[in-house]
Amino acid sequence: MxxxxxxxxxxxxxxxxxxxxxxxxxxxxxxxxxxxxxxxxxxxxxxxxxxxxxxxxxxxxxxxxxxxxxxxxxxxxxxxxxxxxxxxxxxxxxxxxxxxxxxxxxxxxxxxxxxxxxxxxxxxxxxKPLYQLLADRYRKGQVDDKVFVYAAGGYYSPDKDYRKLQEEMKDYLAQGYNVVKMKIGGASLEEDLRRIEAVLEVVPSGRSLAVDVNGRFDLETAIRYAEKIEPYDLFWYEEVGDPLDYELQAELAKHYKNPMATGENLFSLQDARNLIRHGGMRSDRDYLQFDCSLSYGLVEYMRILDMLKEYGWSSRRCIPHGGHQMSLNIAAGLGLGGNESYPGVFPPFGGFADGYPIEDGYVGLPDVPGVGFEAKSDLIKLLRTLAN
Structure with a gap:
């Protein structure tokens, strides 16, 4: 071998x-x-x-x-x-x-x-499917037969006005998602609030909408946005400042009571541990978005999960960034809280197996050995070009 x-x-x-x-x-x-x-x-x-x-x-x-x-x-x-x-x-x-x-x-x-x-x-x-292998090795065989996923979109683009933003979010809901996400921080506060309110007109409630800053804000701006969006009761307020600015994250937690999320740009056990130690993250409401494919892989991710347990965090507070099948397998096999999804964005890497629709905010996994790439036709076609 x-x-x-x-x-x-x-x-x-x-x-x-x-x-x-x-x-x-x-x-x-x-x-x-x-x-x-x-x-x-x-x-x-x-x-x-x-x-x-x-x-x-x-x-x-x-x-x-x-x-x-x-x-x-x-x-x-x-x-x-x-x-x-x-x-x-x-x-x-x-x-x-x-x-x-x-x-x-x-x-x-x-x-x-x-x-x-x-x-x-x-x-x-x-x-074996990877999720089953992980469950057998590390979770006494227990597998989540479906995984919560949310639709990440709402990007800025030259032709996307309020109506098109609304249509995008309505389409995600029609696909079966219960939670959608949009970008903020790339426009003025006033414009972003108008964009958020446009989306809130077409989703069931603020709990159906997450917003993502991609690390853009300084503390003053982060607090100004927090004061304006807190009444919306959003699903989460994501990666508000620089991912390594733990002091900013900790201070923001004093000004914003609703859920926050961060971690997609922390790439090691040491960085993740510093976030938990110094970032003011709250284990009863906040979410962690570490992405194994960006952070030394699943071997390192399992070390992060062990660390989180030591600090009193449940693996269910982890909803990885990336929107791909690898994190979906980890979520199902190791009992995470869910996974990001990119419907129609970043093809062919985003999305899950063919024939597995989103139903009431959850998706199932195929009984296919490995990560399951072979069950995603557009992706496996690309991957196989490497083996020819």
Whole structure:
């Protein structure tokens, strides 16, 4: 049992949409394929991975550092103790050999991309869906048969007026979502309030709407917005300031009683722990959005879950960023609170398996070995170009 080859390519996910900080006109993502000599049902087992939107393809460090380390590793260093499968934890140690602590940045994205492919591989070799493998190993076999998902959209774009914003949100509700999300912070306070109020006209209540600042505000602006939106009783107020400004987050909690969310741009156990220690996050109402594909993968994500338990947080307060099948498997297998979804945005990476509609805000998962990429036709078509 060995890895024969690891391949990577950068693909565009360009779009004319923007949030409060960036536009996506030149955004890319890395896709990887880990090809093995293992055969199941007459086919070579290949693990696929990619990373979430918002970070550019880390092709250089993947090809120069991390892929060579994996390909050069001895069999004993990457297999489990009985030699029957690859070991994601041992592979993670191989990938991080020679890396100093700190300086997470794009390194965490590169490792997270490979880690996704490794878990896809491991589950395929065991001929189980990843969510079932995770539940069997870490949750006594208990699987959530459906997962809460919310529709992330409401981006700024040149032709999106209030009516089109409303139509977008009504379409998400018609698809079966109960909670929708929109961007704020890319316009004036007055304009954003008009946009929010336009959406509130078409959703059931404020609890059906989340707003996302993408880290744009200083403390003064964050508090001004908080005072204006608190009466709306929104689902959450997301990533209000710089993700590493824990003092801002802690101070904001004194001025805003309703739920907040953050964490999608924290890329390590250490950063996540500092948020819990110093960010004023409230375990009874706030949400954590760590995304395994951006933060050293599922191996690191499980360390974060262990840390959260030590600090009295439930895994149900975790609703990962990214809107992809990897986080959906983690949510179902490890008992998270839900997962983001990108209906119609960032294709083909966003969205879930074909034939699994959103019903009353929840989605099911297919009984397919691995992460389930093979059950998403547009995505697997792209991924398979790496293996040809």
């Amino acid at each position: 060995r890895i024969v080859e690891v391949r990577e390519m950068a693909v565009p996910i360009s779009s004319d949409i923007r949030n409060a900080y960036i536009d996506f006109s030149k955004m890319t993502a890395s896709v990887v394929a880990i090809i093995t000599d293992v055969v199941r049902n007459g086919k070579t087992v290949i693990g696929y991975g990619f990373h979430s939107n918002g970070r550019y393809a880390p092709s250089g460090i993947l090809r120069e550092r991390f892929i060579p380390r994996l390909q050069e590793a001895s069999t004993e260093d990457i297999l489990n103790e009985d030699g029957t499968n690859f070991d994601p934890h041992r592979i993670w140690d191989v990938l991080m050999t020679g890396e100093k602590p700190g300086g997470h940045g794009e390194r965490s994205v590169a490792v997270g991309t490979l880690d996704m492919a490794v878990w896809d591989l491991v589950a395929k070799i065991e001929e």
